[in-house]
Amino acid sequence: QVQxxxxxxxxxxxxxxxxxxxxxxxxxLDNHRIAWLRQAPGKERERVSCISSSDGTTYYADSVKxxxxxxxxxxxxxxxLQMNSLKPEDTAAYYCAxxxxxxxxxxxxxxxxxxxxxxxxxxxx
Numbered sequence: 001q002v003q004x005x006x007x008x009x010x011x012x013x014x015x016x017x018x019x020x021x022x023x024x025x026x027x028x029l030d031n032h033r034i035a036w037l038r039q040a041p042g043k044e045r046e047r048v049s050c051i052s053s054s055d056g057t058t059y060y061a062d063s064v065k066x067x068x069x070x071x072x073x074x075x076x077x078x079x080x081l082q083m084n085s086l087k088p089e090d091t092a093a094y095y096c097a098x099x100x101x102x103x104x105x106x107x108x109x110x111x112x113x114x115x116x117x118x119x120x121x122x123x124x125x
Contacts, residue, residue, distance in 0.1 A: 004096050005072040009119030012086055020081040020119060022096030030074040033099035035108055038092035038121075046092075048098055049081060050108035059108040064090075067103045086123045092095045093118040 008020040022034060035050040050059040051071040058070050062112045068080040079096060101109035 002029075002032060002098055003121045004098070004114055004116035005097050006094065006116040006119040009094060011122045011124065013125050014086060014123055016086050016123070017082070017084045018086065018091060018121060020083065020094055020096075020121070022079040022081075022116060024077060029077050029079060030072065032113075033101075033103050034070075034072070034079040035064065036070060036079075036098045037097060037105075038090075038094045039107050040092040043092075047108045047110065048094070050103045051079060052081060052103045055105055057105060059103055059105055077082075083121070086109045086121075091121060091123050093120050095119075 002024050005023045008018060012018050031053055033053045034047045037045055038048050039045040047067055048061050048064055050072045051072055067085045072079045095116055097115045098113040100113050101111040
């Protein structure tokens with residue numbers, strides 16, 4: 001089981017930026033598809049963005065397209081989620097997870113393996 005650790009959350013003003021990191025101490029992340037998901041209180045969990053393990057295919061939810069960018073640095077064994085132009089509705093706990101099915105530009109299957117513990121993002125003035 002891959003152990004995932006998220007970091008980078010915090011409090012930011014609307015319009016600001018944050019970069020979340022997903023690391024896997026002791027495991028090689030470049031063999032895994034990775035998803036970023038979020039869940040706000042009282043709302044359903046949302047798949048925010050996903051990245052494939054091989055060709056760098058990425059998926060974005062419509063709600064974050066043009067604002068968020070997912071990337072991976074295999075040398076650092078880390079997957080990032082750069083979040084720009086943040087809005088109050090982006091406030092949520094953000095989790096990274098391994099994805100067990102193929103990621104395409106149009107779909108990130110809800111087929112997850114390992115999860116991290118989450119990091120809180122709060123967008124507020």
